[in-house]
Amino acid sequence: MQAAPIVFAQAGLTYPNGVEALADISLTIATRSAVAVVGPSGCGKTTLLRTIAGLERVSTGTLSVAADATRAMVFQSGLLFPWMSVADNISYGLMTRGVPLAQCRERARVWADRMGLQRFIDAYPHQLSGGMQQRVGIARALAIQPDIVLFDEPFAALDAQTRLLMQELVCDLQRQGVCGTMVFVTHAIDEALIVADRIIVMSARPGRIIADITPQLPDVPIAEKRALPAFNQAFADIWAQIRSEVELQMHEGVR
Amino acid sequence: MPQNRWLSWLSPLLLVVLWEGAVQLGILNRIFIPPPSEVVVALIKGLADGSLLADVVISSERIALGFLIGAIPATVLGIWSGLNRTVYLLVRPLATMLYPVPKIALLPLVIVVLGIGEVSKIATVALSVFLMVVIHTIGGVMQVDQRYFEVGRLYGANQRTLFRTVALPASLPAIIEGWKLAMGFALTLIVGVEFVGASNGIGYRIWQSYELYAIADMMAAVCLIAALGWVITLGLDEVERLLVPWRHTVKESRMPLLKKWWGAVRPWSYTAAIVPVLLGAAIAAQQGGLNWLWLVLALIGSIAIQGGTNLMNDYYDYKKGTDTPAVKGTGGALLRGEMTPQQIFWAGILAFALGSAIGLYLVSVTGPFILWLGLCSVAVGYFYTAGPFALAYVGLGEVAVFIFMGPVMVLGSYYLQQPVIAWPAIWAALPVSFVVAAILHANNLRDIDTDILNHKRTLATMLGRSGARIEYYVLVGGAFVSVLLLVALGLAPWPTLISFAMAPLAWRLMRTAATEEAAEKLHPVLRGSALLHMRFGMLYVIGWVIALWI
Structure with missing residues (x-):
């Protein structure tokens, strides 16, 4: 199990084409904590996630993640392999690590059961609804028992009710302690407040951290949580922080 | 649409x-x-003496060899270039440069180098296939969404695993598309190649027919190469389904092809197509000799039309949504997702085409009366469930079946052997009409509740359950009564009374129909009615045949 936290120290990232995605990021994410990152579209939230995943490298400053930490990611568009069955998708990360086929199959079955996918284990992704596909995506990530799970706006493309269900699912999984250190990128403030204990607010591009909020919300069902005055207060605080950034971006006409 | x-x-x-x-x-x-009927005659002649088939086989061999020699290395090289920048930079310009050159233009050059034998023909095809497949494979590999590679790497895949689990499956659809296009080109090319320097093959035959001015033979050869192309396309589609199963929403994609089609065309329903043809021939034989070839052709044609009708019914029932999984119908290959509506549709067209081709041949040898009967039958077969005025949905199903699967077919088969329109043949068909209508009605009786729910108007739903039961008695009973009457009036020979051996079966069926209401309890009545039709009909025909010796 990974012990070291994720530490950004004055980290920045400028793409070769000159676009500055991240600037002066200093952030420590404690082991086994649940952190959400919110900010206007195109602010570099996803880039931040990709640096943790090891898919991008910071160009200035440093980022340290324990070298032996297993990382898994859940993508906005699912990015399941269309040519693999649900079972093969779920056990993909096990298969690449040389786990025997029978065991892969067994783990896939266990995770499919857990995600309510048992009837679809032999289906192909295109036969599933968007919500089901994301369940497979989450199962694929958690099946490898990752130390770090990165969520990249996983529910942005789902309808409102399915999104609620999926948020509940993530909260449940977290309570069961299978999500390790969780970093959850979203543009929905309420979603951030529901799935995470700590919320990082980022500015318009280049992404900087403009607020770091830890609202003290009790661990109650989502519906109750949403009705709490503290929830609404935190929502208003975060919105106040982001609002000007979103407006700025709108006027600049940046995506 | x-x-x-x-x-x-x-x-x-x-x-x-x-x-x-x-x-x-x-x-x-x-x-x-020449008219289509002459082309059909030429086609059958050519097939019968084996010469046309031999040419098709030779051309197919050339295509197959050329394709394999071209496509296999091209696929390997294409994938390699798609993944490796250096190989790509070396291969791509050459491939794009040569690609637009019409390959037939290279044939003389190939002949100069390789001689005029088999090798040069195969090499020309292989070259064309090679270029086509290389270009498509490179494109296929390069257009793979790079994010899939990223996901693979993130989840721990090394280069080899990435190739096996991402690059290959993701580019496979485009690669197969390339194979299909290349096969089309190979087909075109082989004809051109055989025009020039061949002494056999389908292209040679077309050219030779032109030189001899045998236009019908030429068209027959063209039809055959079109058929060959069609078969190859079907084969490649099947390869695609096998290699790219995720592309098709087919739950039981591993179901064997033959079994699927067997279920879709319902060959066990063909006694309805066979009995009337045999009966017509048996009645005609009372007056004179029998042309066995025409009888066999009529049987094949009749089976083809029946198969086409079955497929079309499935297609339109599916489109109209009247068949639901609750209906344990005889077809339902579509409902079980084993086949796409398009496959069913085109197979139905093909079956009708085969039936029509045989029909046209028979028209050319016996005269236009058969043409009219055939056209009417095809129209009824089609409009049975298709079109705005679908017979089966306005309560006319039984009537259509009664007329067309009885008198019309018997008369057609009779007319082939004895070219007169004989009323006795029409009367003699009535017992068959009754039992065949009973099959359909047993089906409608079983489905009466679901049909009412779906607003499908059959005679059964219009009469209500008790009326529908009476209709069943009338149809089954009518078969036996009509045999008695025909014998009494001297319109059928007395040995046909052996069909009464099936009276106990008929009695059991009527008893079940009288007491049961649940669809699954009535299903045996449907199966039993089909059995009754086959046994009763065959015994009735045998009665006519026995009469030949008495």
């Missing part, structure tokens, strides 16, 4: 009919443009 799809097969049929008519009326000169 799907409702009007019948238009798209009406036009080719219309063309054939107009063409035949124009030649028969002398508007077109048959020396230059």
Whole structure:
């Protein structure tokens, strides 16, 4: 199990084409904590996630993640392999690590059961609804028992009710302690407040951290949580922080 | 749009009919443009003496060899270039440069280098296939969404695993697309190649027919190569389904092909197509000899039309949504997702085409009366469930079946052997009419509740359950009563009374129909009615045959 936290120290990232995605990021994410990152579209939230995943490298400053930490990611568009069955998708990360086929199959079955996918284990992704596909995506990530799970706006493309269900699912999984250190990128403030204990607010591009909020919300069902005055207060605080950034971006006409 | 799809097969049929008519009326000169019926005759002659088939086999061999020699290395090289920048930079310009060159233009060069034998023909095909497949494979590999590679790497895949689990499956659809296109090119090319320097093969035959001015033979050869192309396309589609199963929403994609089609065309329903043809021939034989070839052709044609009807019914029932999984119908291959509606549709068209081709041949040897019977039958077969006025949905199903699967078919088969329109043949068909209508009615009786729910108007739903039961008694009973009457009136020979051996079966069926209401309890009545039709009909025919010796 990974012990070291994720530490950004004055980290920045400028793409070769000159676009500055991240600037002066200093952030420590404690082991086994649940952190959400919110900010206007195109602010570099996803880039931040990709640096943790090891898919991008910071160009200035440093980022340290324990070298032996297993990382898994859940993508906005699912990015399941269309040519693999649900079972093969779920056990993909096990298969690449040389786990025997029978065991892969067994783990896939266990995770499919857990995600309510048992009837679809032999289906192909295109036969599933968007919500089901994301369940497979989450199962694929958690099946490898990752130390770090990165969520990249996983529910942005789902309808409102399915999104609620999926948020509940993530909260449940977290309570069961299978999500390790969780970093959850979203543009929905309420979603951030529901799935995470700590919320990082980022500015318009280049992404900087403009607020770091830890609202003290009790661990109650989502519906109750949403009705709490503290929830609404935190929502208003975060919105106040982001609002000007979103407006700025709108006027600049940046995506 | 799907409702009007019948238009798209009406036009080719219309063309054939107009063409035949124009030649028969002398508007077109048959020396230059022989009618379809002559082409069919030429086709059957060529197939019968084996010469046409031998040419197809030779051309197929050339295509197959050329394709394999071209496509296998091209696929390997294409994938390699798609993944490796250096190889890509070396291969791509050469491939794009040579690609637009019409390959037939290279044939003389190939002949100069390799001689005029088999090798040069195969090499020309292989070269064309190679270029086509390389280009498509490179494109296929390069257009793979890079994010999939990223996901693979993130989840711990090394280069080899990435190739096996991402690059290959993701580019496979495009690669197979390339194979299909290349096969099309190979088919075109082989004809051209055989025009020039061959002494056999389908292209050679077309050219030779031209030189001899045997236009019908030429067209027969063209039809055959079109059929070959069609078969190859089907084969490649099947390869695609096998290699790219995720592309098709087919739950039981591993189901064997033959088994799927067996279920879809329902060959066990063909006694309805066979009995009347045999009966017509048996009645005609009372008056004279029998042309066995025509009888066999009529049987094949009749089975083809029946198969086409079955497939079309499935297609339109599916489109109209009247068959639901609750209906444990005899077909339902579509409902179980084993086949796509398009496959069913085109197979139905093909079956009708085969039936029509045989029909046209029989028309050419016996005269236009068969043409009219055939056209009416095809129309009824089609409009049974298709089109705005679907017979099966307005309560006319039994009537249509009664007329067409009885008197019309018997008369047609009779007319082939004895070219007169004989009323006795029509009367003699009545017992068969009754039992065949009973099969359909047993089906409607079983489905009466679901049909009412779906607003499908059958005679059964219109009469209500008790009325529908009486209708069943009338139809089954009518079969036996009509045999008695025909024998009494001297319209059928007395040995036909052996069909009464099936009276106990009929009695059991009527008892079940009288007491049961649940669909699954009535299903045996349907199966039993089909059995009754087969046994009763065959015994009735045997009665006519026995009469030949008495």
